[in-house]
Amino acid sequence: MEHLTKLKAIIEKYLPEDVDVASIQLESKFIEELNINSAHLVDIVLDVEDEFDIMLENEDMDKMKSVQDALSIIEAKIKAA
Amino acid sequence: MGRRVVITGMGVCSPLGNTLSQFTTNLYEGKNGIRFWEELAALNFSCQLGGKPDLSEIELTNYFAKNQLNGLQSTGIIYGMIAATDAATQAQIQPSDSTNWNLGVQFGTGISGVAKFREAIYKIDESNVRRLGSTSVYQTMSSGVSALIAGKYGAGNVVATNSSACSSGVEALLLGFERIQHGKATQMLVGSTSDSGPYIWGGFDALRVLPRKYNAEPEQASRPMSASASGFVPASGAAAFVLEDLETAQKRGATILAEIVGGNVNSGGMRSGGSMTAANPEGIQRCIQAALNNAQVEAHQISSINGHLTATTKDSFEIAQWKEALGLAAADFPPINSFKGHFGHALAASGAIECVGVVQQLVTQQRFGNRNIEEVHPQIVHLVPEEKITFSSSTYPQNYIIKASFGFGDVNACIIFKHYQNT
Numbered sequence: 186m187e188h189l190t191k192l193k194a195i196i197e198k199y200l201p202e203d204v205d206v207a208s209i210q211l212e213s214k215f216i217e218e219l220n221i222n223s224a225h226l227v228d229i230v231l232d233v234e235d236e237f238d239i240m241l242e243n244e245d246m247d248k249m250k251s252v253q254d255a256l257s258i259i260e261a262k263i264k265a266a
Numbered sequence: 267m268g269r270r271v272v273i274t275g276m277g278v279c280s281p282l283g284n285t286l287s288q289f290t291t292n293l294y295e296g297k298n299g300i301r302f303w304e305e306l307a308a309l310n311f312s313c314q315l316g317g318k319p320d321l322s323e324i325e326l327t328n329y330f331a332k333n334q335l336n337g338l339q340s341t342g343i344i345y346g347m348i349a350a351t352d353a354a355t356q357a358q359i360q361p362s363d364s365t366n367w368n369l370g371v372q373f374g375t376g377i378s379g380v381a382k383f384r385e386a387i388y389k390i391d392e393s394n395v396r397r398l399g400s401t402s403v404y405q406t407m408s409s410g411v412s413a414l415i416a417g418k419y420g421a422g423n424v425v426a427t428n429s430s431a432c433s434s435g436v437e438a439l440l441l442g443f444e445r446i447q448h449g450k451a452t453q454m455l456v457g458s459t460s461d462s463g464p465y466i467w468g469g470f471d472a473l474r475v476l477p478r479k480y481n482a483e484p485e486q487a488s489r490p491m492s493a494s495a496s497g498f499v500p501a502s503g504a505a506a507f508v509l510e511d512l513e514t515a516q517k518r519g520a521t522i523l524a525e526i527v528g529g530n531v532n533s534g535g536m537r538s539g540g541s542m543t544a545a546n547p548e549g550i551q552r553c554i555q556a557a558l559n560n561a562q563v564e565a566h567q568i569s570s571i572n573g574h575l576t577a578t579t580k581d582s583f584e585i586a587q588w589k590e591a592l593g594l595a596a597a598d599f600p601p602i603n604s605f606k607g608h609f610g611h612a613l614a615a616s617g618a619i620e621c622v623g624v625v626q627q628l629v630t631q632q633r634f635g636n637r638n639i640e641e642v643h644p645q646i647v648h649l650v651p652e653e654k655i656t657f658s659s660s661t662y663p664q665n666y667i668i669k670a671s672f673g674f675g676d677v678n679a680c681i682i683f684k685h686y687q688n689t
Contacts, residue, residue: 224400
């Protein structure tokens with residue numbers, strides 16, 4: 186749960202002004218639903234790396250369609266570390 | 267003759283203030299915007315002075331979307347957005363949901379986001395290119411400032427950046443002027459910006475063209491046209507203008523600040539005394555004369571001149587070219603001023619920031635006095651009467667003001683503004 190809170194705080198920084206923070210849900214899709222552009226997704230990946238002290242590969246990023254996808258990747262990486 | 271072009275909004279982010287009223291009052295009162303910077307002293311600069319806008323009271327979320335502020339390091343982009351937003355607000359142009367095909371953006375700059383570029387270079391050299399982040403490109407591309415401004419207002423006409431060293435600002439105004447004059451746009455957000463700091467100013471320190479003796483007296487360091495002028499003080503900031511065709515402005519009931527009646531840009535070709543760093547005198551004269559022709563204004567109609575006049579040994583050379591180009595007797599030479607004595611030389615931003623002062627002289631019917639001239643340079647006294655330079659700020663009838671900027675590469679730009687009477 187703590188991981189999700191941290192992830193939400195990162196996503197919030199890149200939300201467009203017309204998207205409410207409350208709309209960040211586990212099933213939310215970054216691009217289609219949260220209206221985060223692909224350039225900002227790059228920044229989210231970098232912030233996630235810093236926050237969780239992990240490294241995300243390009244393939245990980247390709248799989249990150251929703252908040253749940255991101256959370257699963259983060260938790261897998263932490264476990265593997 | 268094409269369509270008439272007027273100014274309906276201005277914004278300024280400068281070492282002398284970030285609002286029009288503050289900037290204008292400080293120009294009139296002869297205030298100083300140049301400060302000593304510990305950072306430059308620590309880096310062993312000979313000139314440890316500079317002019318920077320003070321952003322401590324500025325709420326950046328009034329100018330940027332919150333997610334644009336993550337990792338924003340390009341001071342030029344910050345200054346440019348502040349100036350452009352304030353100009354648009356004064357002109358009552360609001361951000362819109364749809365594209366405005368008749369609104370263009372033309373912003374000049376010499377370079378963008380050097381601090382961001384430095385960070386990127388370090389990361390690349392550490393084989394860490396994957397960690398540059400998404401904004402490295404637009405923060406360091408020259409047209410980044412124009413792109414951000416255009417995005418805010420949905421500008422769908424030309425969106426571009428011009429770069430011609432220290433003449434970039436006046437050039438941007440003229441590019442916007444011509445586009446509207448030729449009917450290719452109805453509104454143009456134009457201006458120029460320049461980053462702050464050692465990575466911008468270092469090259470000039472190395473050229474030994476900055477004053478070295480005034481680090482303890484920053485308020486006295488910039489001395490255009492003075493016998494004791496010893497170099498220009500580097501500065502930074504931005505200014506922006508909303509240009510508009512007269513008919514559109516009148517139809518929507520906009521307040522008109524001034525009219526742009528003409529101008530010209532050229533180069534001396536780095537021949538006949540011109541070089542990378544010096545101007546071909548004939549180039550300057552031709553530029554001024556072509557501006558007058560373009561505006562259909564006679565030299566004797568000029569109320570005053572705002573020069574490039576950076577406070578180097580070239581000031582007397584510049585006055586000589588004005589005198590030759592205008593062809594007036596010494597007694598009829600218009601009063602001439604330089605705002606660089608107040609806040610230094612803002613490089614690519616200088617032309618735009620100084621044009622704000624010029625337009626404010628027309629709006630307020632005042633002239634702003636020069637700073638730091640206890641003794642006019644003897645070569646200038648030889649050319650024009652001293653009272654054309656040593657006047658203090660006062661009420662003064664201003665109808666046409668001519669302004670020029672010159673830049674590295676032997677490039678020149680000259681523009682003529684006219685007083686506009688709103689009825």
